[in-house]
Structure formats: structure tokens, C-alpha cells
Amino acid sequence: MDLGLTNRRFLVTGASRGLGAAVGRALAGDGAQVALVARTGTPITADLSQPDGPATAVREAVAALGGLDGLFVNSGGPPPGSFADLDEAAWEKAINGTLLSSIRLIREALPHLRAGRDASILVVLSSSAREPIPGLVTSNVLRPGLAGLIKSLAAEIAPIRINGLAPGRFATDRVRELDEARAAETGASVEDVKLAAIARIPMGRYGDPDELGRVGAFLLSPAASYLTGVILPVDGGMIKALP
Numbered sequence: 001m002d003l004g005l006t007n008r009r010f011l012v013t014g015a016s017r018g019l020g021a022a023v024g025r026a027l028a029g030d031g032a033q034v035a036l037v038a039r040t041g042t043p044i045t046a047d048l049s050q051p052d053g054p055a056t057a058v059r060e061a062v063a064a065l066g067g068l069d070g071l072f073v074n075s076g077g078p079p080p081g082s083f084a085d086l087d088e089a090a091w092e093k094a095i096n097g098t099l100l101s102s103i104r105l106i107r108e109a110l111p112h113l114r115a116g117r118d119a120s121i122l123v124v125l126s127s128s129a130r131e132p133i134p135g136l137v138t139s140n141v142l143r144p145g146l147a148g149l150i151k152s153l154a155a156e157i158a159p160i161r162i163n164g165l166a167p168g169r170f171a172t173d174r175v176r177e178l179d180e181a182r183a184a185e186t187g188a189s190v191e192d193v194k195l196a197a198i199a200r201i202p203m204g205r206y207g208d209p210d211e212l213g214r215v216g217a218f219l220l221s222p223a224a225s226y227l228t229g230v231i232l233p234v235d236g237g238m239i240k241a242l243p
Contacts, residue, residue: 004222006031009065013037014074018172022213035061049097054104069116070220073123078138094138118222121162154229161228168235170207203236
């Protein structure tokens with residue numbers, strides 16, 4: 001199927017590795033022009049957790065691409081820990097890095113997207129938007145907030161489309177770090193933690209980032225032209241909650 005991505009212009013954040021890099025590869029593989037943003041080592045360097053980071057990212061992407069037709073909003077996961085573990089500084093880091101960075105990025109990009117073609121936004125959430133994850137209270141609080149933002153903006157910014165992805169367990173550095181933290185907390189081995197997680201996944205494995213990348217490219221593309229306000233789980237069937 002032709003997704004209609006040839007020469008479409010996309011800003012992809014959190015793109016140095018993992019899910020962001022996978023979406024960037026999928027978009028570019030279908031002919032899109034892609035500006036990649038991360039804190040270090042990519043064509044556009046910006047720290048989105050800082051107040052001026054999103055504006056820098058959007059400005060440089062527009063300068064490089066000549067405009068924007070789509071935005072992929074992705075940030076590093078917020079600090080792990082239970083409520084008792086987290087101090088004020090940890091909450092501020094989580095809010096700035098996950099919630100405010102996304103709000104600022106969307107706000108900065110909207111004027112350019114309104115001038116784009118079949119413009120769309122896709123926001124990475126987490127399975128925590130549908131079911132709380134033990135030891136990740138920051139994500140359990142902030143990801144549902146982003147889901148609420150998506151649902152609110154679907155009406156406010158139409159015909160620009162906005163959707164969300166709720167990934168489950170993928171073979172990324174972030175998930176590996178979470179498995180290691182869970183193992184340290186419980187005294188189990190990392191392998192046992194991973195096997196316990198896989199036992200909840202009907203597909204029987206962690207996902208490959210490129211599997212999410214292809215879904216992301218579709219949702220951003222004109223081929224998904226009648227989808228907006230959708231929070232799509234990509235989790236191998238892990239979360240059993242009804243939509």
C-alpha cells in the first residue's frame with residue numbers, strides 16, 4: 001500500500017534510538033523527508049525538557065525542510081520509582097521531560113502544520129495510559145494526561161489529525177533499564193523479570209521497535225486520513241482493558 005509519504009516533511013523527536021529512531025526509519029523508507037531531533041548526536045540537537053528546546057527543534061526543522069507536514073512527539077521515559085521514592089526534583093524532571101515538552105512542541109509546530117499538507121501529529125504514550133505500571137508512578141500520572149490532551153486537541157485543531165501510540169514492552173534500552181530496575185527492587189534476576197512480563201503478552205515476546213515504526217508511519221500518513229483522536233495500543237495484546 002502506498003502511504004502517500006513521498007516528499008512529506010516530518011519532525012521526529014527522541015530519534016537517536018529506540019522507538020523514535022524506528023519511526024524515523026519507517027517514514028524515510030517510504031519516501032518522507034525527516035528531521036531527527038535528540039539531545040545529542042543527531043542532525044538537530046535540542047533538549048526538549050528545557051523551555052526553549054521545542055522552539056529550537058521546530059525552527060531548525062522548518063529551516064531544513066521548508067515547512068512541516070507532520071510531527072512525531074517522543075521523549076525519554078520519566079524517572080521510574082514508587083510515590084515514596086520520588087522527591088520534588090524527580091517530579092519536576094518528569095513533568096518537564098514528558099508533559100510540558102510535548103505541549104510546547106505541539107504549540108510551536110501548529111502554525112507550520114496548518115500550512116502543511118494533510119498535516120498530522122502522533123504522540124508516544126505508554127501502556128500506562130491504559131493500565132498503571134508498578135514502579136512507574138510518574139508515567140502512570142503523566143501519560144493519561146497526554147491522552148487527555150490528544151482527545152481535546154482532536155476537535156480543536158482539526159483538520160490537522162492527532163493520534164497517540166500506547167506501546168507495551170519493546171526491545172529498547174528504556175525497557176531494558178526498567179527490567180534492571182525491577183530486578184534490583186524485587187531481588188529477581190533480569191531474565192526472570194523479562195519472562196514474567198512476556199507471560200502477560202499473548203504474542204509471547206517483546207516487540208521489535210520497527211514493528212511500532214511501521215504503525216507510526218501509517219498513522220502519520222495520508223493513508224490514515226480519517227483517524228484522529230485515536231490512542232492505539234501496540235503491545236502484542238498485553239493490556240486487556242476495553243477501549
